[in-house]
Amino acid sequence: MFTMREYVLAESLEQAYSLLTKGKANSILGGLLWMKMGNKAIGTGIDLSNLGLNKIEENDEEFKIGCMTTLRDIETNESLNKYFNNILKESVENIVGVQFRNSATIGGSIYSRFGFSDILTALLALDTKVEMYKGGIISLEDFCNMPYEKDILVNIIIKKNNCKSAYLTHRKSKTDFPVLAVAVSNSENGWKISVGGRPIKAELAYKAQSALSNNPTNEEIQTALDLVASELVYGTNMRGTKEYRELLAKVLVKRCIEKIIGGTSYAN
Ligand SMILES: Cc1cc2nc3c(=O)[nH]c(=O)nc-3n(C[C@H](O)[C@H](O)[C@H](O)COP(=O)(O)OP(=O)(O)OC[C@H]3O[C@@H](n4cnc5c(N)ncnc54)[C@H](O)[C@@H]3O)c2cc1C
Incomplete structure (x- = not known):
């Protein structure tokens, strides 16, 4: 303690x-x-509870999630989940339990950039920015690559980009850390493939996502899956080996793509 x-x-x-x-x-x-x-x-210890930063706000262009918003608020926000095909709900619903998610904040989760983070994996597949008090508005992608600086994560901003998205994770048991987490989205700007829990923090698979056309052929999908396994670094820990995670990544990314293009529904 x-x-x-x-x-x-x-x-x-x-x-x-x-x-x-x-x-x-x-x-x-x-x-x-x-x-x-x-x-x-x-x-x-600096508590931000009194600053009204526990809200999810929405306008025509974006959702703005205050840093003190809990994971449970994100899980149960209908508008947010309807817009992003439930991927935010699905990315948090396996984290410990409801009481836990009623306290865990999005600010603490994203600022920490954990290697096992489900919600970081999901947000990276969307058009997400973080608003830092001193550092200003930065893409989540850039934020993931930045060193841990003393700053306050004030809001998470997700653009409404009419994307279709899917999230899948594999866990040894329901509330354990993920063995692997995958989120995929497709919008008019192309595909995003985010792979987290490798057990390295979530990253986009740039080569794999650019191998996919808007309406991908089986060959394109196969190329993308091979690239997902080869372009990202996977590691071994008590939950799985590097080789197992590489295979798992191919399976989960394929299922996410199929969910998006074909409406196939895979249980998490
Ligand atoms: C037992 C356990 C199991 C978990 N399992 C999972 C899991 O399976 N999947 C998953 O994705 N996550 C998991 N998590 C992580 C969890 O979901 C939260 O991400 C985590 O607890 C951090 O949120 P918090 O609000 O508790 O942050 P805190 O513990 O309060 O803070 C974490 C860090 O962030 C800093 N911080 C907090 N808020 C801000 C801010 N607004 N600006 C700048 N810095 C800030 C703090 O100073 C601290 O350094 C687990 C955590 C625990 C303890």
Whole structure:
């Protein structure tokens, strides 16, 4: 369990950022579910609960999800899930249990860029940006490749791009970490294939996604699947070997593509 010298309920983002950057050990507090697993000595713990950042807002162009929104709020938001073919719901519904998801925040989840992250995998397949207090609006893809800087993740912004999308994961048991997670989307801008839990954090398979035309042939799909296995790095841990994950990636990506083009429904 962590220790905390001082707790501050922030009155503004400006105050929160100033406190965060004042001391090396100062930290933003999300739902605390990951932090409580560690033994960090926190100086000032900064709580953003009072800043109205626990909402999912929608306009004609985008969805905006505040950093203190819980994974459960995302799972149960009808409009968001209807628009993105339920992939956000499906990416979080295996994470521990409802009580857990009622506390875990999207800010803590995405800021952490975990190698096992289901929701990071799903959001990367969409047209997603993160709004950082100091760093401004950055594509999620760029954010994934950035070092961990002291900043506040304020909002997640997902563009309404009329995409079709699908998400699949393989787990040894229902609430365990994923052995592999895959999200695929297709919009007028082409395909996106995101593979996470390798157990390295989610990445897009650029070569594979560009091998697919809008209405892909079987040959194109086969080429894409071979590329998915060869262009990304897969690793071995207690949940599976590198070789197993490479094979699994091909299967899950194929099923996601089929779900999108053919309406085939695979149970997760
Ligand atoms: C037992 C367990 C099992 C899990 N299983 C899975 C799983 O199967 N799949 C999966 O995808 N995830 C899983 N997770 C991760 C979980 O879903 C959350 O992502 C995780 O708990 C972080 O969310 P939090 O709100 O608890 O963040 P916290 O623990 O509060 O914070 C995590 C980190 O993010 C920082 N932070 C928090 N909010 C912000 C912000 N707005 N701006 C900047 N920094 C911020 C904190 O300072 C801290 O460094 C699991 C976690 C646990 C503890």
